[in-house]
Amino acid sequence: xxxxxxxxxxxxxxxxxxxxxxxxxxxxxxxxxxxxxxxxxxxxxxxxxxxxxxxxxxxxxxxxxxxxxxxxxxxxxxxxxxxxxxxxxxxxxxxxxxxxxxxxxxxxxxxxxxxxxxxxxxxxxxxxxxxxxxxxxxxxxxxxxxxxxxxxxxxxxxxxxxxxxxxxxxxxxxxxxxxxxxxxxxxxxxxxxxxxxxxxxxxxxxxxxxxxxxxxxxxxxxxxxxxxxxxxxxxxxxxxxxxxxxxxxxxxxxxxxxxxxxxxxxxxxxxxxxxxxxxxxxxxxxxxxxxxxxxxxxxxxxxxxxxxxxxxxxxxxxxxxxxxxxxxxxxxxxxxxxxxxxxxxxxxxxxxxxxxxxxxxxxxxx
Ligand code: CA
Numbered sequence: 001x002x003x004x005x006x007x008x009x010x011x012x013x014x015x016x017x018x019x020x021x022x023x024x025x026x027x028x029x030x031x032x033x034x035x036x037x038x039x040x041x042x043x044x045x046x047x048x049x050x051x052x053x054x055x056x057x058x059x060x061x062x063x064x065x066x067x068x069x070x071x072x073x074x075x076x077x078x079x080x081x082x083x084x085x086x087x088x089x090x091x092x093x094x095x096x097x098x099x100x101x102x103x104x105x106x107x108x109x110x111x112x113x114x115x116x117x118x119x120x121x122x123x124x125x126x127x128x129x130x131x132x133x134x135x136x137x138x139x140x141x142x143x144x145x146x147x148x149x150x151x152x153x154x155x156x157x158x159x160x161x162x163x164x165x166x167x168x169x170x171x172x173x174x175x176x177x178x179x180x181x182x183x184x185x186x187x188x189x190x191x192x193x194x195x196x197x198x199x200x201x202x203x204x205x206x207x208x209x210x211x212x213x214x215x216x217x218x219x220x221x222x223x224x225x226x227x228x229x230x231x232x233x234x235x236x237x238x239x240x241x242x243x244x245x246x247x248x249x250x251x252x253x254x255x256x257x258x259x260x261x262x263x264x265x266x267x268x269x270x271x272x273x274x275x276x277x278x279x280x281x282x283x284x285x286x287x288x289x290x291x292x293x294x295x296x297x298x299x300x301x302x303x304x305x306x307x308x309x310x311x312x313x314x315x316x317x318x319x320x321x322x323x324x325x326x327x328x329x330x331x332x333x334x335x336x337x338x339x340x341x342x343x344x345x346x347x348x349x350x351x352x353x354x355x356x357x358x359x360x361x362x363x364x365x366x
Contacts, residue, residue, distance in 0.1 A: 116341075171239050186224075
């Protein structure tokens with residue numbers, strides 16, 4: 001059976017496991033074995049995270065375990081953290097070059113390679129988790145993901161969602177947009193660019209350097225994730241204000257896969273990898289939510305002096321206005337960015353109607 005047939009007719013009742021990425025045409029006579037009864041494959045995965053990083057590293061570790069069990073030990077995966085390869089922001093290049101077969105990282109780190117990648121983690125004031133998964137898997141998102149990454153010799157797959165992220169840890173209260181002026185803040189992606197428009201100095205630093213940078217006042221504020229993981233970083237010990245989020249409503253982590261390595265896998269190993277990536281993505285999304293509940297409880301009971309605040313309404317209005325201007329500017333100068341952004345925007349316009357009369361309404365009456 002040809003690989004495409006396996007994926008089309010197989011495990012999920014004819015629904016493509018990950019959209020178009022697993023249905024692409026291959027040149028005839030590519031020599032790929034249909035199944036792997038006598039094949040052993042060892043892959044290496046590089047993460048963008050520090051060693052043994054909670055939640056983030058559970059995904060790829062679980063992926064390795066699943067692949068080994070599904071394949072009867074014939075498809076093994078070695079997971080290297082940034083502690084080993086020393087290049088948290090080098091994952092794109094290492095996977096593209098084939099130094100690693102795949103990575104566990106985030107698409108928006110690569111906006112310098114391709115602006116549209118900034119849209120494929122999360123977008124300020126954009127879709128929430130379920131809207132985004134609907135867009136990715138049933139709204140044409142995976143096809144656009146492929147269009148963005150394949151020209152770089154890469155395939156990209158969802159790897160789990162943080163859910164709504166917090167707005168960050170600050171040492172001073174933000175009372176108006178002027179308080180962002182000159183503020184050195186660690187915040188990646190489009191959110192950082194929006195804050196720059198308000199006069200802030202956004203900095204992208206690897207996770208392993210954040211606490212020290214904040215403690216030594218190299219930076220004034222740090223945006224990281226949410227209570228699930230922020231408390232493990234210790235930010236609550238050195239900053240007083242913890243703001244609610246706006247910039248990462250549904251940050252999806254990323255499995256980045258070398259296209260050629262994927263195509264050379266036997267068909268059954270490809271299917272195992274696709275299923276295991278999707279399973280671990282759901283697992284990571286679930287774990288983030290559960291750990292956020294625990295993290296918030298810990299914050300409230302053990303660190304009562306930390307003030308959990310909303311940005312003032314006028315600040316939110318300005319952030320939203322600047323987000324629109326920024327996205328429009330990107331779209332005006334980059335056609336691929338415009339294509340992805342228009343697609344997401346149109347989907348969200350439709351999705352929000354349902355969200356409003358389902359999730360949003362329900363939350364107001366619960
Ligand atoms: Ca973040």
